[in-house]
Amino acid sequence: MTSPAAHLGSLAADLAIALSFYTRLPLRHDKPIGGSDVARASWAAPVAGALIGCCGAPVYWVAHAAGLPPLIGAALTLATTAMLTGCLHEDGLADTADGLGGGASRERKLEIMRDSRIGTYGVCALTLSLIVRAGALAALAEPMLVAPALIAAHAAARAALPAFMRAVPPARRDGLAAQAGAPPLIGALAAAVIGAAGLVLGLGPARAIVALLLACAAMGLVAWLCVKQIGGQTGDVLGAVEQANEIAVLIAALARA
Numbered sequence: 065m066t067s068p069a070a071h072l073g074s075l076a077a078d079l080a081i082a083l084s085f086y087t088r089l090p091l092r093h094d095k096p097i098g099g100s101d102v103a104r105a106s107w108a109a110p111v112a113g114a115l116i117g118c119c120g121a122p123v124y125w126v127a128h129a130a131g132l133p134p135l136i137g138a139a140l141t142l143a144t145t146a147m148l149t150g151c152l153h154e155d156g157l158a159d160t161a162d163g164l165g166g167g168a169s170r171e172r173k174l175e176i177m178r179d180s181r182i183g184t185y186g187v188c189a190l191t192l193s194l195i196v197r198a199g200a201l202a203a204l205a206e207p208m209l210v211a212p213a214l215i216a217a218h219a220a221a222r223a224a225l226p227a228f229m230r231a232v233p234p235a236r237r238d239g240l241a242a243q244a245g246a247p248p249l250i251g252a253l254a255a256a257v258i259g260a261a262g263l264v265l266g267l268g269p270a271r272a273i274v275a276l277l278l279a280c281a282a283m284g285l286v287a288w289l290c291v292k293q294i295g296g297q298t299g300d301v302l303g304a305v306e307q308a309n310e311i312a313v314l315i316a317a318l319a320r321a
Contacts, residue, residue: 081108082111083108083112085097085102086116087116104251106248110219110223113218117214117219119148134201135202137202138200142198145214156304157303158187159186160303161189162183164290170295174294196315200318213267214314217309217314219258223258227252228297232296278315286301
C-alpha cells in the first residue's frame with residue numbers, strides 16, 4: 065500500500081512534469097521526461113494552465129493601473145503568457161492550420177505540419193486567435209473580471225486535452241501524441257473535474273455551461289477535421305484544441321448570464 069507521503073510525492077512529481085511541458089520554467093528533474101510521463105501527469109494540465117493564467121493576470125492589473133487602454137493591457141497579457149509557454153500551443157495552431165488547409169493528401173498534410181515554416185493558413189489562424197482573445201479580454205476591461213476569466217480559460221483549455229487524446233487516435237506512429245499514448249482514464253477525469261471547477265469559480269455556473277458547450281463544439285469540429293483529413297490527432301492538433309478552448313472560454317465570459 066502506498067503511503068500518503070509517497071502519494072503526495074508522486075502528485076508533486078506529476079505537477080513538475082506538467083509545468084516543465086507546458087511552460088518554460090527552469091525546473092530540474094532526476095531523469096529525462098518521456099511521452100509516457102506527460103500522459104501520466106495529464107491530470108495536472110489544468111493546474112499548470114491556472115498558474116500560467118495567474119502569471120498573466122498581474123500584467124493586466126499593472127497596465128490598467130498605469131492607465132493604458134484595455135486592448136494594450138490585453139496584448140501585454142497575451143505576450144506574457146505566450147513567453148511563459150514558449151508559444152507552444154500557438155505553434156500547434158499555426159502548423160495545424162497550414163497542414164489541414166494546404167495539403168492535398170494525408171501524407172502531404174502531415175509533412176506540412178512538421179515543417180517549422182509558417183504559411184498563409186497558419187498566419188491567418190494565429191492572427192485571428194490573438195485578435196479574438198485580446199478583444200475578449202479588452203471587452204471585459206475591468207481587472208476583477210479579466211483575472212478570473214484568464215485563469216479559467218488557461219486551466220479549462222488544457223483540462224480537455226487528456227480526454228481529446230483518449231477519444232481521437234494518433235495520426236502518426238511517431239511524434240509526441242504517439243509516444244505519449246492515451247492518458248489514464250482517471251487522469252483524464254481528474255483533469256476534466258479540475259477544469260470544470262475552474263470554469264465555475266472563474267465565470268460562474270451559467271457562463272461555465274456556455275463555455276463547456278462552446279468548447280465541446282470546437283473540439284468536435286477539430287476532431288472531425290483531423291480524423292477526416294489526417295486520420296487522427298498530433299501534438300500540433302492538441303495545440304490547436306487548446307487555442308480553440310481558450311477562445312471558447314473567453315467568449316463565454318462575455319455572455320450574459
